Amino acid sequence: MIELEGVPELIDPVMVAAFEGWNDAGDAASSAVAHLDREWKGEVFAALDAEDYYDFQVNRPTVWLDNGVRKITWPTTRLSVVRVGGDKPRDLVLVRGIEPSMRWRSFCNELLGFAHELGVELVVILGALLGDTPHTRPVPVSGVTSDADLAQRMDLEETKYEGPTGIVGILQEACTHAGVPAVSLWAAVPHYVSQPPNPKATLALLNRLEDLIDIRIPLGELPEDARAWQVGVDQLAAEDSEVAEYVQTLEEARDTAELPEATGEAIAREFERYLRRRDGTGPAGPGPAPGGHATADGTDSASYLRDNPAGRPKPQPPKPPQLPSTDDEDSPEE
Numbered sequence: 001m002i003e004l005e006g007v008p009e010l011i012d013p014v015m016v017a018a019f020e021g022w023n024d025a026g027d028a029a030s031s032a033v034a035h036l037d038r039e040w041k042g043e044v045f046a047a048l049d050a051e052d053y054y055d056f057q058v059n060r061p062t063v064w065l066d067n068g069v070r071k072i073t074w075p076t077t078r079l080s081v082v083r084v085g086g087d088k089p090r091d092l093v094l095v096r097g098i099e100p101s102m103r104w105r106s107f108c109n110e111l112l113g114f115a116h117e118l119g120v121e122l123v124v125i126l127g128a129l130l131g132d133t134p135h136t137r138p139v140p141v142s143g144v145t146s147d148a149d150l151a152q153r154m155d156l157e158e159t160k161y162e163g164p165t166g167i168v169g170i171l172q173e174a175c176t177h178a179g180v181p182a183v184s185l186w187a188a189v190p191h192y193v194s195q196p197p198n199p200k201a202t203l204a205l206l207n208r209l210e211d212l213i214d215i216r217i218p219l220g221e222l223p224e225d226a227r228a229w230q231v232g233v234d235q236l237a238a239e240d241s242e243v244a245e246y247v248q249t250l251e252e253a254r255d256t257a258e259l260p261e262a263t264g265e266a267i268a269r270e271f272e273r274y275l276r277r278r279d280g281t282g283p284a285g286p287g288p289a290p291g292g293h294a295t296a297d298g299t300d301s302a303s304y305l306r307d308n309p310a311g312r313p314k315p316q317p318p319k320p321p322q323l324p325s326t327d328d329e330d331s332p333e334e
Contacts, residue, residue, distance in 0.1 A: 007045050007081060007118070010091040014213050015115050018126040019077070021099030023166040026189040026198030028128035032205040033096045039218045042080035042094055046114065050076040053100035053107050077107075079114060084215050093118055099167045107167070108174035115180060123175050123182040124212065126205050127168045128198070130191040134250040135233045139204035140188045143212065146176045154212065156183060185209060190250075192243065193233050199225035 016036065018029035036042070050056075059075035077097025084090050093114070100107045115123060133140055144159040145151050151158040161169075168184055175182030185208050187201040203226045206217050237243045 010081065010093070010118055011083070012090040013081075013093050013118055013120050014090070015093040015095060015111075015118075015120045015123045016126065016209065017095035017111070017123065017171065019097055019099045019167050021166070023099065023127040023129065023168040025128040025130045026194060026201055027196035028187050028189060028198045028201035028205060029126035030096060031197055031199070031202045032126050032209070033094050035202065035206065035220070035222065036082060036092065036217065037080055037094050037096065039220060040082035040084065040092075042082045044078050044080045046079045048077045048097070048107070048110060050074040053077075053103055054098065055101035058101055059098050077111075086216070090213075090215070093120060104167060104170050105174070108171050111171065112174060112178050112180065115175075120180065122213070123171075123180055124209065125168050125171055125182065125184045126187075126209070127166075127184055128187045128189055128201055128205070130194050131188040132250060132253075133188045133190055134247050134254055135190045135193060135200070135230060135237075136247065136251060137254050139201045141204050141208040142186045142188075143183060143208065144186065145181075145183050146172060147181060150181050150183070154183065159184075183212065185212070190233075192246065193236075197229075199229050202226075 016033060018024065018033040020027065020030045024030050050061075054075050056075070061072050061074045063070055063072050065071070075098050077095060077100075080094045080096075082092050082094060084092060095111060114120075131140075143154070143156040144161075145154070145156050146159055148158050150156065172182045172184050185205055187205045189198050189201050199222055203219065203222050206219065206222070209215075210217050237247050
């Protein structure tokens with residue numbers, strides 16, 4: 001049952017969602033929503049009942065101490081609200097959680113119930129997937145929708161993808177069938193350096209979200225984190241001639257494919273973003289999972305990943321070498 005006590009009337013609300021798991025390579029999408037929640041000090045107003053949607057042998061609860069008292073945090077999906085200030089304030093409803101283990105249709109219907117009660121005008125679902133993209137180039141972000149009119153109006157691609165899908169695809173289709181405008185933004189993460197975090201991909205998703213809903217997002221230390229991440233991967237690649245050669249192959253393929261993109265709208269879009277940040281114009285605010293991820297052909301892989309949401313055929317690259325984690329210490333698997 002939906003209870004919204006304490007939630008004020010929202011201004012032009014947009015729901016922004018991300019889910020850990022199959023659709024969250026490098027934790028880039030969930031980290032993007034976490035960044036919004038942290039920068040704008042989101043207030044949680046609802047959480048879905050974990051018993052309804054999660055297998056606790058797959059997503060285990062955690063126990064912790066609070067002043068000597070043991071407490072348990074259950075895996076679930078939480079909703080919070082943030083207000084974006086500026087000349088034209090608006091509210092974001094942030095949905096952050098874990099891809100459910102079961103009852104996906106009920107899960108989506110419950111989120112749509114919140115969207116309806118809050119008067120949400122648009123749902124934006126963030127995803128990240130691993131693909132044949134070099135870490136030295138800008139992170140590709142695809143914006144897709146199932147609505148042909150929305151695709152034309154917002155300069156998006158109409159999805160043609162067929163194959164296995166995750167909760168991002170299911171929620172987008174549920175929105176479409178309910179008459180709620182919905183968009184998915186997908187960042188491609190290099191498959192040869194798949195360990196989270198990937199701040200460069202997170203930054204790319206936030207930049208695309210800015211353009212999509214016309215807001216200015218405070219980035220904090222994220223740009224510096226993205227630069228440090230790339231430097232770290234550069235150093236690891238330089239130590240392995242096989243990896244360095246493979247990265248060069250990806251760079252050449254990417255540069256050849258995107259040569260026409262070096263003019264027109266792509267440059268104009270980047271220049272507009274630069275002007276917004278320099279002049280402070282526009283609205284401004286204060287201040288690896290079990291089972292792998294999506295791949296280009298819709299299969300699971302823990303090392304080579306990419307669900308191609310726009311349905312564009314992609315040639316299979318040679319089997320890539322793998323880089324070790326950029327972290328100093330290995331994180332033990334649970």
